Amino acid sequence: MYDDMMKLKSEKSFTYVPDGSTLTEALKRTTHLAIGAHPDDIEIMAFHGIQQGLDHNSFTAVIAADGAGSPRAGKYQNITDDQMIATRQIEQKKAAALGKYNLLLMLAHTSKEIKNPKNSIIIEELAQIFMATNPDVVYLHNIADKHHTHVALALKCLVALRTLPKNKKPKKVLGCEVWRSLDWLSDKQKVVLPTSANEDLALQLCQAHDSQIAGGKKYDLGTLGRRHANATFFESTKTDKESSLCFAMDLTTLIHEKTLNPKKLIKKHLAILQKEVFENLVVPSMPKKKK
Numbered sequence: 001m002y003d004d005m006m007k008l009k010s011e012k013s014f015t016y017v018p019d020g021s022t023l024t025e026a027l028k029r030t031t032h033l034a035i036g037a038h039p040d041d042i043e044i045m046a047f048h049g050i051q052q053g054l055d056h057n058s059f060t061a062v063i064a065a066d067g068a069g070s071p072r073a074g075k076y077q078n079i080t081d082d083q084m085i086a087t088r089q090i091e092q093k094k095a096a097a098l099g100k101y102n103l104l105l106m107l108a109h110t111s112k113e114i115k116n117p118k119n120s121i122i123i124e125e126l127a128q129i130f131m132a133t134n135p136d137v138v139y140l141h142n143i144a145d146k147h148h149t150h151v152a153l154a155l156k157c158l159v160a161l162r163t164l165p166k167n168k169k170p171k172k173v174l175g176c177e178v179w180r181s182l183d184w185l186s187d188k189q190k191v192v193l194p195t196s197a198n199e200d201l202a203l204q205l206c207q208a209h210d211s212q213i214a215g216g217k218k219y220d221l222g223t224l225g226r227r228h229a230n231a232t233f234f235e236s237t238k239t240d241k242e243s244s245l246c247f248a249m250d251l252t253t254l255i256h257e258k259t260l261n262p263k264k265l266i267k268k269h270l271a272i273l274q275k276e277v278f279e280n281l282v283v284p285s286m287p288k289k290k291k
Ligand SMILES: [Zn+2]
Pocket: 037, 038, 041, 147, 150, 178
């Protein structure tokens, strides 16, 4: 099923090339690569990359987890984990077709495997994917995300990227917004990704994941709302050039430095935030009491 360039590790994994090309062709076409933990994460965090690939058939999406553990409600209330996995695979394929993705790779690992820091098989698999796709830009979860699986996966991706030879490393590695917005980053530290175009498509991509929205979470409205809020509240003194923005954290330095020290990067960002907030806290003097 897979060619020599890549062997996925899980028996449940699969690949999908929406335009019917061979896997080898699709791997080579990749310019923008997004790696999300769950089916629906990429549509929430990497719409900028999806847009870049629309006209060039060059956006590749990788989903690491099988999505078994998602909350369920309504018509999905009584389905088993296996049925949920199958449902989410169909939804993710629908999104890939709608968004004209070049390639979808579903790695089908459990969350537990992704969160296990001793699991190096997933790191090897990710390194293989990076080598075979050789992208210019990589979209990952941001390392200050609230979801443990998201952060664990982003760190595995960073370790895998560090193993690549210099000429195979991507130009940019971006940590994106899902379970924590990045408005808190200082404006100078933000990577600002315009997402105003193709808003109908952006909505349809989120709504392809019906099992998640029916599960009681309005991810479609929340995702587009965050992008609008990012654009509106970005610059207080200028009118908006973009109606929709995603923010990202630049993680590129972490794949080049001698040792991987993600805490150092976050500490730097937090120190800048603290300085900016504290500088504004100039307490006014009390009015003098009249005698
Ligand atoms: Zn997720």
